[in-house]
Amino acid sequence: xxxxxxxxxxxxxxxxxxxxxxxxxxxxxxxxxxxxxxxxxxxxxxxxxxxxxxxxxxxxxxxxxxxxxxxxxxxxxxxxxxxxxxxxxxxxxxxxxxxxxxxxxxxxxxxxxxxxxxxxxxxxxxxxxxxxxxxxxxxxxxxxxxxxxxxxxxxxxxxxxxxxxxxxxxxxxxxxxxxxxxxxxxxxxxxxxxxx
Numbered sequence: 001x002x003x004x005x006x007x008x009x010x011x012x013x014x015x016x017x018x019x020x021x022x023x024x025x026x027x028x029x030x031x032x033x034x035x036x037x038x039x040x041x042x043x044x045x046x047x048x049x050x051x052x053x054x055x056x057x058x059x060x061x062x063x064x065x066x067x068x069x070x071x072x073x074x075x076x077x078x079x080x081x082x083x084x085x086x087x088x089x090x091x092x093x094x095x096x097x098x099x100x101x102x103x104x105x106x107x108x109x110x111x112x113x114x115x116x117x118x119x120x121x122x123x124x125x126x127x128x129x130x131x132x133x134x135x136x137x138x139x140x141x142x143x144x145x146x147x148x149x150x151x152x153x154x155x156x157x158x159x160x161x162x163x164x165x166x167x168x169x170x171x172x173x174x175x176x177x178x179x180x181x182x183x184x185x186x187x188x189x190x191x192x193x194x195x196x
Contacts, residue, residue, distance in 0.1 A: 021049035025058045035066045053084025060093045064100050072097050088118045095127055104134040115144075122151035130160050138164040155185035162194040 028041045039062045042055075049055040056079025063072035072093070079090045095110030108131035114124035129145035132138075141164045148157045158181035165174035178195075181188045188194060 021045065021052055021055060025049060025055060029058055029062070035062065038062050039066055039068075051078075051082045053079045053082055053086030053090065055079075056082075057086050057089045057093060060090070061096070064093070064096055067100075069097050069101065088114060088121055088124070091117065092123055092127060095131070099127070099131060099134075102134075104131045107131040108135065120151060122148045122154070122157070125151065126154065126157045126160075129157065129164075133160050133164050138168045142168070149180075153180065153184060155181045155188060158184065159188060159191065159194050 024045055025042065028038055028045070031038060031041070033041070039059075042059050042062055045055065056075045060072045060075040060079070063069070063075060076090050076093050076097075079086060091114045092111070095107045095114065098104070098107035098110060108128060111124055111128035111131055114121070115128055118124055125144045125148035129141045129143075129148060132144060133141035142161065145157050145161045145164065148154070149161070158177045161177035162174050162181060165171070165177055178188070181194065
């Protein structure tokens, strides 16, 4: 099963078909279908749900998972051209294209732009922190991830904090971050990297 993780789109209806597009695109994203079939099903919703921002965002996330990065970028551009409430998610997805390709410096640059435009949104800080961590910039990653968990505590942010703190020799802080991650999601016990 492929589950496409998205930020901030729960509970907001699409403009063209309130509720219907949100429900149908979410069902495609969480289905057990192969990624190619998920993309095909999402494209089948285009006539009903296009030009909502939500549709373009969710389609871009599927394209990223399918490694169709040019199509993902085109979907993001299309989504940003319409007036919607999904500007921050679409902007974040631009960084996700680079992150998925392990182009961490480019991803960090895109996420930095998200943080500058949406400073009170945890997801931008979380993704920026991860991209910085992936480049070995652990102190900067800790600063960004700490801001993220102040805005909204998520197990993912704490997971990366565990690793960044550990690599900077801050073992007590690393253990505290692991405790916080565990309190939010016990599945962290099965995640080899922070547990080691």
